[in-house]
Amino acid sequence: MRNLTEANLTDAVLARLARTENRRFKAVMESLIRHLHAFIRDVELSEAEWAAAINFLTATGQKCDADRQEFILLSDVLGVSMLVDAINHRGGDGATESTVLGPFYIEGAPDLPAGFDISHGGPGEPTEVSGRVLTGDGKPIEGAVLDVWQTAPNGFYSTQDPNQDRFNLRGRFRTDDKGEYFFRTIKPTSYPVPTDGPVGVILNAMGRHPMRPAHLHFIVTAPGYERLTTHLFVEGDPYLGSDVVFGVKSSLVVDFKRKPGGKTLEAKYDFGLKRAT
Ligand code: BEZ
Ligand code: FE
Numbered sequence: 001m002r003n004l005t006e007a008n009l010t011d012a013v014l015a016r017l018a019r020t021e022n023r024r025f026k027a028v029m030e031s032l033i034r035h036l037h038a039f040i041r042d043v044e045l046s047e048a049e050w051a052a053a054i055n056f057l058t059a060t061g062q063k064c065d066a067d068r069q070e071f072i073l074l075s076d077v078l079g080v081s082m083l084v085d086a087i088n089h090r091g092g093d094g095a096t097e098s099t100v101l102g103p104f105y106i107e108g109a110p111d112l113p114a115g116f117d118i119s120h121g122g123p124g125e126p127t128e129v130s131g132r133v134l135t136g137d138g139k140p141i142e143g144a145v146l147d148v149w150q151t152a153p154n155g156f157y158s159t160q161d162p163n164q165d166r167f168n169l170r171g172r173f174r175t176d177d178k179g180e181y182f183f184r185t186i187k188p189t190s191y192p193v194p195t196d197g198p199v200g201v202i203l204n205a206m207g208r209h210p211m212r213p214a215h216l217h218f219i220v221t222a223p224g225y226e227r228l229t230t231h232l233f234v235e236g237d238p239y240l241g242s243d244v245v246f247g248v249k250s251s252l253v254v255d256f257k258r259k260p261g262g263k264t265l266e267a268k269y270d271f272g273l274k275r276a277t
Contacts, residue, residue: 010037056198063197067159069103073199076100076245077208094136095274099247101229102217104157109147109170117184118171124153124186127256127265129232132179133220134272140179141273144222147172148183150215155191187256187265188214190239203244213239213248218271225273232269 004012013033020026043049063070075081081100089098112118119126133144149170151157158164173181192210195203203210215231233240233253240248256265 006041010034013037056202059198068194068197070197070199072103073193073197076102077193077199077203079246082246093274094134094138094272095226096220096228096230096271097249097251098229099231099249099252100245101219102245104159105147105149105217105219106159106166106170109149109167109172112171112173112183114173114176114180114182115184116171116173118148118150118169119152119184119186120165120168122152122168122186124189125265126263127185127187127267128182128259129185129216129267129269130180130182131269131271133175133181133222134179134270135225136272136274138272140175140177141222141225142175142177142179144175144179144181144220144225144271144273145172146175146181146271147219147221148185149217150185150188151191153186153189155189160194185216188216188234190214190237193244208244209239209242210244211239211242212245213237213243216267220271220273222273224276226276228271228273230271232267 010033014030017026017029017033020029045053060070060074072081075084085098085100089095091097117126129148133141133146135141147170149157152161152164152169154161156164158166158168158170169185171183173183175181190211190213193212194200195210200210214234214237218228218230218232220228220230231247231252233248235253235255240253254267254269256267258264259266
């Protein structure tokens with residue numbers, strides 16, 4: 001095909017998919033090409049804007065390394081991660097709602113006994129977190145594993161902060177025969193996502209703040225059940241209504257209540273797991 005024009009270029013590109021063997025890949029590429037071309041027509045992209053977009057994506061890739069994933073952060077702040085999550089975890093059946101994994105999970109956190117303090121007595125408001133892991137119809141699951149991680153009061157995860165041990169404020173806990181778990185930590189604080197890269201530049205250009213409301217991260221697993229990736233958010237946090245990555249769900253917001261007569265807080269939550277299909 002020659003003499004391609006604004007009017008027929010999209011069809012010409014789509015026609016080149018004719019010999020794509022994988023049907024799913026072909027369907028995804030067709031949709032991607034259609035939407036990308038429609039977007040460029042819609043905004044009538046200038047050549048300078050095209051060059052700026054190429055430079056932005058290049059800088060995003062260059063910011064990535066083993067501990068920093070700027071593309072995931074970009075997906076998060078554009079709401080793409082939560083849209084993928086929503087499509088893939090439609091919920092119901094007593095299962096706890098899921099939310100973003102985020103870029104700060106690391107494998108290999110230590111297996112810890114019930115009641116262990118993952119802050120190791122570090123600064124922050126002492127908090128006890130407990131509850132059960134249940135089936136969709138409310139039966140306890142013994143031996144479920146809760147992989148937990150959170151920031152220190154300075155707003156940094158251990159992997160972002162050379163002054164913290166690698167597994168500070170991280171740990172894996174197991175439910176007992178009543179499906180119960182229990183650990184000690186500190187109350188999480190709200191914190192900004194990293195803004196020293198290209199994602200920070202576009203957040204700023206959009207006039208958006210970079211804050212996430214305070215939360216604890218969980219990955220809950222048990223044999224025969226779907227993996228649950230979620231958070232518990234702190235009731236009353238000022239950023240619950242404007243999370244920079246759109247991850248808040250009302251069902252995941254928990255009261256961190258002061259225990260009678262003490263300075264310790266407690267947060268209670270029962271997780272529901274969906275049977276694997
Ligand atoms: C987090 O909660 O760790 C997180 C999620 C998305 C982007 C940045 C951080
Ligand atoms: Fe987080």
